[in-house]
Amino acid sequence: MEETEIKILEFSEPYFIRKYYSKASLDEIASELGISKKTIYKYFDSKESLQVRCTEARIQRINTQILKIFESQRDFLQKIDEVSTLMTVKENLLSAEYFSDLKKHCPKAWKRFQENQNTFIPEILKKTIEEGIKKKFIKKDINIEVSIAVYLMLMRSLIDGSYEHHIVSRYSPNELKQTFNDIFFRGILRRD
Numbered sequence: 600m601e602e603t604e605i606k607i608l609e610f611s612e613p614y615f616i617r618k619y620y621s622k623a624s625l626d627e628i629a630s631e632l633g634i635s636k637k638t639i640y641k642y643f644d645s646k647e648s649l650q651v652r653c654t655e656a657r658i659q660r661i662n663t664q665i666l667k668i669f670e671s672q673r674d675f676l677q678k679i680d681e682v683s684t685l686m687t688v689k690e691n692l693l694s695a696e697y698f699s700d701l702k703k704h705c706p707k708a709w710k711r712f713q714e715n716q717n718t719f720i721p722e723i724l725k726k727t728i729e730e731g732i733k734k735k736f737i738k739k740d741i742n743i744e745v746s747i748a749v750y751l752m753l754m755r756s757l758i759d760g761s762y763e764h765h766i767v768s769r770y771s772p773n774e775l776k777q778t779f780n781d782i783f784f785r786g787i788l789r790r791d
Contacts, residue, residue, distance in 0.1 A: 603638060603642070610628065611628055611653050615653055620650050620701055625649070647707060647708075650701075651707050658715045669682070669726065675730060675734050676736065679784050683780040686776055716755065
C-alpha cells in the first residue's frame, strides 16, 4: 500500500464515524488532507469503496487485537476482561446511529460488519466458552450454541438500536457493554 493511500484510509475511518457515511464528502476529505479528489480516485473508485476499505481495516484491526488477547497465556478471566475493555474503549465504540446510516446508505460496508458478526465473533466466542469449560470457569453443561446466539442477539440489539431507549439515555455505550459482558460471562461462571 502506498503512503498516500494509507494517509487517506487513516483520515477517512474516523471521519466517516464522526460525520456518518451519508453526510461524508470526498471533497471534504481531499480538502482536509490537502490533496485533490483525483488523488483519492487513484486509490478508491468511489466514496462507497473508501468506506468499505475503512470498514474492513477497522474489522481487521480489532479482530487481530482480540486474537492476540485470546492466544496469549493470560488467565481466562483476564482475557475476558481485556476483550471487554478493548471493545468498550472510545475508539472502538460505534453508535447505533452510525450503523443505521451505514445500513441504509452503504450496504456493502454494513454487510462486512454483519459477515464479521456471523463468522469471526461466533468462532471466537465458541473457543472462549470451550476454554472456560476446560479450565472449569464455565459450567460444562452450558449449551454453547444457544449461549453464543443469546450473546450475539444482545450485542446486535446494542448495535441496531433496538434496545430500550431509557436504558441508553442513562448509561454510556461503555457502561452498557461492560455490564452486559459482566452479566453474560459471570452469570455462567462456576461457583464451586
